[in-house]
Amino acid sequence: MCVRERPAFRAPELLAKDIKSISRYTGAPVMVIGDLLQAGRNYADRFLLAMKKLRIKNEIAIEFFHPPTGDFVQKVSDSLTNFNVEISPESHHTRVRKAFGNTYDNARLEESIEAFVHSNCKRIDLFFMVGLPYQDYKSVMATVEYCGEV
Secondary structure: OOOOOOOOOOOHHHHHHHHHHHHHHOOOOEEEEEEHHHHOHHHHHHHHHHHHHHOOOOOEEEEEOOOOOHHHHHHHHHHOOOEEEEEEEEOOOHHHHHHOOOOOOHHHHHHHHHHHHOOOOOOEEEEEOOOOOOOOHHHHHHHHHHHHHO
């Protein structure tokens, strides 16, 4: 993108100020696109510190490409007064997930979900897909069953 070798990330403090600016005009939810941890833990920590200082009332939706650790979930909860999260495990089956580029297991996913449940997170959205490598009818139906268990 723009002859870059890697993504360019807006300064986390400026991103927080953008959200504050938006909140002056609307009380609507604000979606932060992309995983805050994609730019590294320092980036995410700086964003959360800036957001904590601003105490924005709007619902903030954040997404994670990989389930965050419990200590990071706590930091999010301490910094955002009104938030929800999105995580896309793609499948319950680790082989299918790995073929899609995600190497974490269900235990890690469930630990993260549990941490969000015990935080002040308002909603957790999980996204699953069909048509992935190594998926078949039986695997898809097992994912449906897994959703019911989670």
